[in-house]
Amino acid sequence: MQVRMIGATDVGRRRKSNQDSLYYDELSNFGIVADGIGGRKGGEIASSLAVNGLRKAFMNSDRIRHEEVGPFLVSAVDKMNSEILERGRKEQEILGMGTTLNCLMFVGEKLHIAHVGDSRTYLYYKKHLFQLTLDHSVGNFLERGWLPKSAVQPGAKEGALVRALGLGERIDVDIYEIALKPGQLFLTCSDGLTGMVEDRRIAQIITENLDQFESLPKLLIDAANAAGGRDNITVLLSHVRG
Amino acid sequence: MAKLYLVRRNLEVFSGPMTLAEMKDAYKRMQFGLQDEVAGHCGPWVTFEQLDRIKKQYPEVARIVHEDMIAGWNISSDSEGKLINEDTKRLAIKSMNGIRLALVFLVIAVLAFVAAIYMANTAKNTVKAKDQLESAVRPQDLQNYLDRNDSAGFDRYVQKHAGELTAQVNQRQAPDEAWLPYLRLYAFSHDGQFSGLDPKYLRGNAAASTPVDCSLRMWRRRWRSSSADWNDMLAGRRLVRAHWARLIAWDPYWIRRREHKGWIGEQNYYVACLGMADKALTDVGNDLAKSMPIEERDRLGYARLKARLAWLQAAMGTATAAVPSEEAKALAADNSSVGLWTCFEAARDFEALSRCRRSMTGGSNLGAASPLLAYSEERYGWNMLRLASATRGNLPADLVGQLLQQGEKMNPEDHFTRFDYRPEARLFVSLARAGLPTEKAIEKAQSEFPTVRLSH
Numbered sequence: 001m002q003v004r005m006i007g008a009t010d011v012g013r014r015r016k017s018n019q020d021s022l023y024y025d026e027l028s029n030f031g032i033v034a035d036g037i038g039g040r041k042g043g044e045i046a047s048s049l050a051v052n053g054l055r056k057a058f059m060n061s062d063r064i065r066h067e068e069v070g071p072f073l074v075s076a077v078d079k080m081n082s083e084i085l086e087r088g089r090k091e092q093e094i095l096g097m098g099t100t101l102n103c104l105m106f107v108g109e110k111l112h113i114a115h116v117g118d119s120r121t122y123l124y125y126k127k128h129l130f131q132l133t134l135d136h137s138v139g140n141f142l143e144r145g146w147l148p149k150s151a152v153q154p155g156a157k158e159g160a161l162v163r164a165l166g167l168g169e170r171i172d173v174d175i176y177e178i179a180l181k182p183g184q185l186f187l188t189c190s191d192g193l194t195g196m197v198e199d200r201r202i203a204q205i206i207t208e209n210l211d212q213f214e215s216l217p218k219l220l221i222d223a224a225n226a227a228g229g230r231d232n233i234t235v236l237l238s239h240v241r242g
Numbered sequence: 243m244a245k246l247y248l249v250r251r252n253l254e255v256f257s258g259p260m261t262l263a264e265m266k267d268a269y270k271r272m273q274f275g276l277q278d279e280v281a282g283h284c285g286p287w288v289t290f291e292q293l294d295r296i297k298k299q300y301p302e303v304a305r306i307v308h309e310d311m312i313a314g315w316n317i318s319s320d321s322e323g324k325l326i327n328e329d330t331k332r333l334a335i336k337s338m339n340g341i342r343l344a345l346v347f348l349v350i351a352v353l354a355f356v357a358a359i360y361m362a363n364t365a366k367n368t369v370k371a372k373d374q375l376e377s378a379v380r381p382q383d384l385q386n387y388l389d390r391n392d393s394a395g396f397d398r399y400v401q402k403h404a405g406e407l408t409a410q411v412n413q414r415q416a417p418d419e420a421w422l423p424y425l426r427l428y429a430f431s432h433d434g435q436f437s438g439l440d441p442k443y444l445r446g447n448a449a450a451s452t453p454v455d456c457s458l459r460m461w462r463r464r465w466r467s468s469s470a471d472w473n474d475m476l477a478g479r480r481l482v483r484a485h486w487a488r489l490i491a492w493d494p495y496w497i498r499r500r501e502h503k504g505w506i507g508e509q510n511y512y513v514a515c516l517g518m519a520d521k522a523l524t525d526v527g528n529d530l531a532k533s534m535p536i537e538e539r540d541r542l543g544y545a546r547l548k549a550r551l552a553w554l555q556a557a558m559g560t561a562t563a564a565v566p567s568e569e570a571k572a573l574a575a576d577n578s579s580v581g582l583w584t585c586f587e588a589a590r591d592f593e594a595l596s597r598c599r600r601s602m603t604g605g606s607n608l609g610a611a612s613p614l615l616a617y618s619e620e621r622y623g624w625n626m627l628r629l630a631s632a633t634r635g636n637l638p639a640d641l642v643g644q645l646l647q648q649g650e651k652m653n654p655e656d657h658f659t660r661f662d663y664r665p666e667a668r669l670f671v672s673l674a675r676a677g678l679p680t681e682k683a684i685e686k687a688q689s690e691f692p693t694v695r696l697s698h
Contacts, residue, residue, distance in 0.1 A: 065655075065657065068655060068660075070451075070660070071451065071660065071662070123248065123256075123259070125246065125259050126243060126246060126259070127243065127283075128245075128246045128259055128282075128283040129283060129284050130248045130259065130281050130282075130283070130284075131281070131287075132248075132250075132256065134253070134287070141440070145437065145438065146438070146439065146440045146441075147408075147438060147440075150405045150408070150409050151408055151409040151438065170443070170446075172440060172442040172443065174253070174254075175254060176254055176255070176256065177254060177255045177256070178255070178256040179256075179257075199284040200284050203283070203284060
């Protein structure tokens with residue numbers, strides 16, 4: 001399968017710096033979106049450490065077969081988590097930095113996604129939009145019984161992150177797998193998009209502009225900015241062609 | 243355009259998008275089960291068994307869930323049981339008013355009582371708070387129960403402090419290694435889960451080739467939804483890509499050679515997961531026996547699966563070659579994939595191992611066209627290496643020749659179980675290609691992979 005990839009990142013309308021990081025390589029069919037947290041400098045460093053570290057791990061790996069992708073992603077993310085923690089310990093001013101992560105690897109006839117935090121990957125197919133990744137938020141974990149109410153501090157927001165790189169020595173990574181079909185379009189984005197634009201509107205923008213694939217990231221970013229642009233916005237689109 | 247739905251299996255793998263008719267068909271082909279989730283366009287994920295939520299979110303899906311899925315398992319849905327006759331409802335509302343009034347008085351009385359107690363005890367509160375701090379949960383308390391072999395006391399302690407324990411873990415108030423071994427021990431000596439804890443936490447990242455959720459509940463679902471596929475895997479017709487099929491293909495000696503941190507005693511995630519799978523299979527087998535004769539249930543493959551799980555558990559507890567029980571011997575002579583693998587694993591010398599292989603190629607075990615044949619060749623090779631590494635000193639030349647020949651067919655990463663055999667492959671290179679004496683070869687490979695016990 002041929003996969004076309006295109007992405008863009010934008011500071012938004014309220015933030016002074018962009019703490020999101022984006023990397024994609026259409027030839028290798030590999031892409032990463034990370035959204036840094038923990039202060040201006042810390043967030044930037046954490047997300048770029050995660051993206052660059054994963055990129056290097058991918059570049060330095062031998063050809064990865066699809067059954068090896070899961071263990072590879074888990075161990076690479078684990079390593080990046082340790083590096084982020086280590087860097088934080090060395091530099092007091094960025095202590096506590098962290099980042100979300102969505103990493104896409106297209107191998108053979110499948111897409112593998114490594115997911116930590118609340119950046120998302122969606123599948124768009126024949127005018128339908130499905131959120132593939134589960135946000136690692138307090139609200140979701142409470143609903144699923146993975147977090148007892150007693151463990152949540154009073155006043156904690158439902159959207160507060162339960163998992164992110166840099167939060168602790170332990171990192172639990174969700175690995176998803178989906179078989180590829182021509183016509184599928186995967187949208188990976190930071191919460192700067194999904195926090196401002198509803199899913200149905202996102203689906204509508206894609207449906208109306210699918211024939212201008214190259215301009216889609218900008219159109220989605222414009223929609224988020226038009227709605228207020230409260231956060232940094234990053235969009236990565238991967239289109240599966242026959 | 244027809245509405246499309248996406249199915250998410252085991253929180254990991256997606257099927258679809260598909261139409262309602264395709265979903266119905268996929269369910270019949272056992273591609274997913276009631277425990278799995280479905281989502282529609284811009285909609286939330288809902289598990290099939292949550293019929294009330296399915297009805298609310300995806301009413302069109304609810305119909306097929308009820309007709310085809312739940313009916314298929316002879317389970318009554320919650321919402322049906324909750325349907326109330328309108329007259330009964332009205333009567334219930336009237337009596338509720340009286341009850342509410344009584345409750346208000348009761349609450350006032352209780353509040354007054356509590357206030358009185360509070361006033362009387364104000365002076366004691368500081369002392370109490372200090373006591374509570376001193377009685378905070380400590381891993382050492384649990385270790386003390388274990389040291390005294392007091393498992394009932396251990397359970398009581400965990401149950402009593404479950405809230406505090408999960409809070410400590412989830413808020414990372416203590417290092418993982420402090421609590422994790424005890425929480426795992428508790429979880430897997432019960433139902434394989436710990437309320438309030440993410441199943442991934444119990445598993446950890448080390449056992450990445452295993453299912454995320456090895457709870458009893460999840461295994462029951464896996465076995466139930468897969469019964470139609472059991473025989474395909476057992477008879478070697480196809481490698482079924484599912485957790486249960488990978489589990490029965492586990493190599494017990496590979497597991498035995500690995501280091502398992504964060505577990506107490508001989509426990510590890512593989513042993514724990516197998517234990518839950520075994521218990522769950524017994525439950526599912528008992529359920530099946532209610533609706534069909536035992537012989538018919540066993541024809542589905544139930545008895546073979548049970549024997550394989552029992553063998554794996556026995557073999558994981560031994561260093562190089564387990565002594566097979568009568569059931570395991572019967573399984574090893576059986577014409578099935580798991581029979582063949584058990585035969586390899588139970589072999590205690592090269593002659594026995596070769597006999598197993600001859601039965602495979604001779605067609606008495608797997609057919610010559612079986613897609614499991616090449617895979618079984620790899621397993622034969624790893625077992626050859628297992629027996630070779632038990633030899634102290636130089637290997638005979640003919641054996642080295644055989645090993646080298648076999649090495650061509652072996653992949654350092656098992657594509658099916660996802661077990662990483664790179665340390666074993668390194669040992670193979672030192673032993674067969676470099677021709678080092680066994681002790682030296684083990685030492686050399688061991689220095690590169692210090693956490694894998696290659697002499698086991």
